[in-house]
Amino acid sequence: MKKSVMLKQFISLAAVSVLLVLCLLPAAVLAEEDQAEPDEREIPFRRGGFGYALLEDNTVEILDYTGKDTRLNIPKSIGGYPVSSIGEDAFFGNETLRAVRVPEGVKTLGKNAFGSCISLEKVTLPQGLTSVGAWAFHQCEALASLSLPDTVTEIGDMAFGSCYTLQSFTFPESVTSIGSRLFDGCWDLTEITIPDTLTAVGANPFSDCRCLEKITLSPDHPTLELVDGVLFSRPDHRLVYYPVTREADHYTIPQGTEIIGAFAFHHAAALTGIDLPSSVREIQQEAFAWCSALASLSLPEGVASLPRGVFSYCKALSEFTLPSSVTEIDAYAFNQSGITRLEIPAGIPEIREGTFTGCSKLQEIFIPETVTTVGRLAFDGCSALSEITLPAACTQLPDFTFRDCRSLKRIVIPEGVAEIGESAFSGCKALEEVVLPSTLRKIGCRAFSECQSLASIALPEGLEEIGDEAFYLCKSLTQADIPSSVTKIGEDVFAFSGVR
Numbered sequence: 001m002k003k004s005v006m007l008k009q010f011i012s013l014a015a016v017s018v019l020l021v022l023c024l025l026p027a028a029v030l031a032e033e034d035q036a037e038p039d040e041r042e043i044p045f046r047r048g049g050f051g052y053a054l055l056e057d058n059t060v061e062i063l064d065y066t067g068k069d070t071r072l073n074i075p076k077s078i079g080g081y082p083v084s085s086i087g088e089d090a091f092f093g094n095e096t097l098r099a100v101r102v103p104e105g106v107k108t109l110g111k112n113a114f115g116s117c118i119s120l121e122k123v124t125l126p127q128g129l130t131s132v133g134a135w136a137f138h139q140c141e142a143l144a145s146l147s148l149p150d151t152v153t154e155i156g157d158m159a160f161g162s163c164y165t166l167q168s169f170t171f172p173e174s175v176t177s178i179g180s181r182l183f184d185g186c187w188d189l190t191e192i193t194i195p196d197t198l199t200a201v202g203a204n205p206f207s208d209c210r211c212l213e214k215i216t217l218s219p220d221h222p223t224l225e226l227v228d229g230v231l232f233s234r235p236d237h238r239l240v241y242y243p244v245t246r247e248a249d250h251y252t253i254p255q256g257t258e259i260i261g262a263f264a265f266h267h268a269a270a271l272t273g274i275d276l277p278s279s280v281r282e283i284q285q286e287a288f289a290w291c292s293a294l295a296s297l298s299l300p301e302g303v304a305s306l307p308r309g310v311f312s313y314c315k316a317l318s319e320f321t322l323p324s325s326v327t328e329i330d331a332y333a334f335n336q337s338g339i340t341r342l343e344i345p346a347g348i349p350e351i352r353e354g355t356f357t358g359c360s361k362l363q364e365i366f367i368p369e370t371v372t373t374v375g376r377l378a379f380d381g382c383s384a385l386s387e388i389t390l391p392a393a394c395t396q397l398p399d400f401t402f403r404d405c406r407s408l409k410r411i412v413i414p415e416g417v418a419e420i421g422e423s424a425f426s427g428c429k430a431l432e433e434v435v436l437p438s439t440l441r442k443i444g445c446r447a448f449s450e451c452q453s454l455a456s457i458a459l460p461e462g463l464e465e466i467g468d469e470a471f472y473l474c475k476s477l478t479q480a481d482i483p484s485s486v487t488k489i490g491e492d493v494f495a496f497s498g499v500r
Helices: 002-024
Strands: 045-047 050-054 060-065 071-073 081-086 099-101 122-124 145-147 168-170 191-194 214-217 224-227 230-233 238-241 250-252 273-275 341-343 364-366 410-412 433-435
Touching: 145 168, 214 224
Parallel strands: 060 081, 071 099, 099 122, 191 214, 250 273, 341 364, 410 433
Antiparallel strands: 045 050, 050 060, 224 230, 230 238
């Protein structure tokens, strides 16, 4: 009897709780087709294939779509609430959608809203739309044309990037700002007109536009100008875009230019030489990346930093002199370049991640004593590098630092280094001698794996840990005395080596 009473009380309390929750929810939640969905994307409600959220102004933001329509008219309202926004990733990766109509009332398209909709051929956008987010139509490979309403004021980074077949695009007079690399990889785009209202331009909006032959720009434009077909920004004296379709093999940047913009010469494959004026004080990310024929370039004194990837994939750039004013070299600055010799100026404190990754022709490098840190992957794949001297102040050798430096014969690791990272010297097939510091406490996994010429190594007292496969496939290594200080030894440390 008591159990029955308790059960009835429990059911009554549960019913009351449910009624209280329902009373607090908005009307849209109570609609027959709506259901709460606490999934990993935090999509509150679903109806008719749309996942959505109710915003503070009682409008709907569409968060995703699970329908299979090839032609879709997005509804003006859902659950009685008007749709005002297409949210981030809402239709991302939808491979069946071929045509979409966005309804009146939508003001914003979020980041990646229609990204990677590879079958999308036609998009109809409403009057009242004001913002197109970054990557909004990125990689819509079938989209050949697109018209924006004359209410759009801003377009985000790479909004139309990798729309390979995009041939026609017109900026509405309402647009005032565009993000970086807006049309990156739009290979079929042949011409573009920039209105006077568009005054704020991010990094090279036309990078890798392989067929862009004509840019129309008023000579009275308030902030931009074309000089011999090259696009400049007046307020910051920045070179924005160098046409990749030009066949000239040499270019002289005009005196007065202060900034070489990010990606400015991206994929300018015909250029073998570029002259920089003394007025240049800043070079931005990947400014000369993928200039595959570029063999001659000198930086003026006053340039303080080499940014990330600035000479990546400059395969013909073999010799290069850094001015003494350079105090920073960012990650991947010379990644996959043809550099053969380099002297790093004194004062630089670190060689960052991947700075010389894949520089297979690098034979000589001089590192100043000011360097205290060498980043992961810094010299990964520098297969021609036969010797290198690490400065005494260097205290780190992280993962993959010298991996596949197949010509490296000898390395002295400075005192102060406590750990050799994972695969730091893996694949250094010519490495015959390694001098380890007394400060060393850990040798990482596969740190010296496949060092087939390494015949002996003196492990220092004080070493505490040797990682898995640290000396794997070191076929010439016949002896390695493990000090008594070692407390942890990984699996297969000497597997397929000469140590028995």
